[in-house]
Amino acid sequence: MTLKRLAIIGSTGSIGRQTLEVVNDLRDYKVVALSCGHNFSLFRKQLMKFKPDYAATLGDAVYLREEFPETIFFFGADGIEEMLEAAMPDAVVNGASGAVGLRYSLKAIETSKRLCLANKESLVCGGKLLIEKAVQRGVEIIPVDSEHSGIFQLMIGDSRPEKIFITASGGALRDYPLEQIEEATLEEVLKHPTWSMGKRITIDSATMVNKGLEVIEAHYLFNYEEKDILTYICRNSLIHGGAIYRDGVIKLHVGEADMKIPIAYSLSYPVRTYSSPHIKLDRLTLSLEEIDYRRYPALKLAREITGVPSKQIAYNAADEVAVKYFEKGAIKFGDIFRIIYRVVEKVFEASPHNFDEVLEIDRFSRKLAEREVIEL
Ligand SMILES: NC(=O)c1ccc[n+]([C@@H]2O[C@H](COP(=O)([O-])OP(=O)(O)OC[C@H]3O[C@@H](n4cnc5c(N)ncnc54)[C@H](OP(=O)(O)O)[C@@H]3O)[C@@H](O)[C@H]2O)c1
Missing domain, CATH: 3.40.50.720 (NAD(P)-binding Rossmann-like Domain)
Incomplete structure (x- = not known):
């Protein structure tokens, strides 16, 4: 072979x-x-x-x-x-x-x-x-993202769904009292309830910047408008995504919260060669919850800028900068969104034509974010 x-x-x-x-x-x-x-x-x-x-x-x-x-x-x-x-x-x-x-x-x-x-x-x-x-x-x-891998798999060999949805765990602060979120510490934020991941993505799960990035990712990967990419909380992270069809059928992608599964699928597609234990069906609880944007304003902002490339670049760049400062203990958890919001607001709408233009907007946004940190 x-x-x-x-x-x-x-x-x-x-x-x-x-x-x-x-x-x-x-x-x-x-x-x-x-x-x-x-x-x-x-x-x-x-x-x-x-x-x-x-x-x-x-x-x-x-x-x-x-x-x-x-x-x-x-x-x-x-x-x-x-x-x-x-x-x-x-x-x-x-x-x-x-x-x-x-x-x-x-x-x-x-x-x-x-x-x-x-x-x-x-x-x-x-x-x-x-x-x-x-x-x-x-x-x-x-x-490779588990939600997008799920949607990708659901879309094979079927009519195009009318809408798709991806799920979020809600991150470490999903049950914190709203008024305490602002002051959450790094230690608290890093306690992800279901997935074991890198530091930035774990912090991004708590702000739901990660879900915001994923809505944008789904927009380009699957060519759906933002309004047709729904988002829900799935507390046990067993439902990764779903496809909603015109005939009333909803297909779900369900599996363990284990990144090795979508990684292996991305390598072996269109076949499945990786072995992993199934979820025990008698402990399978499937439920979804609406997302409260008061708790996750960064997801709402991502939705508003989906399809506007310069703002998407600014959103990501400002988050990368803000998360670094939060990790160092220099800013509060609540400042992460504040910085992203202000930077996104200041960057003009534009569509870069090549990587150098992307880089230019990225650098400009990082400078703005650094300035916002100083001015907090
Ligand atoms: N972790 C997950 O479960 C997960 C799930 C879905 C999607 N993702 C996405 O996958 C990507 C990676 O996430 P991760 O959690 O694996 O991140 P990570 O643990 O921080 O790992 C990042 C890797 O990239 C390397 N790296 C850092 N800066 C680099 C640069 N400027 N050029 C080239 N390589 C660089 C790092 O090297 P050193 O460590 O040697 O410095 C490390 O090997 C992110 O976009 C994330 O959103 C992650």
């Missing part, structure tokens, strides 16, 4: 580590390229185990180059792109975090036949650019 050649961007992150676990189980893939940011000690272990032909790090890790002479190393963000060009893999998993992920997604489309997309910021910041480029080149974009 010929092994499929796989590259993973962000192999030291939550998505990257779980992708390697899946690859270890599936055994249909050869990891040909790995990249990390700065976690060199974990990266070293991954290099020892998977022995990729190519590797890239954001900083220059000279000692790794010396220790692994069989691997060809690249450095910096340009280096990650060069790694993809050298490896020409069959599939790329983009598990980088942040808007920077767009440049790797665009490069993955030039160098590979399938992009397994975890980096939702790629679609939030460059949705139209990315989708058009993938269509032109005949490259598949398979979503």
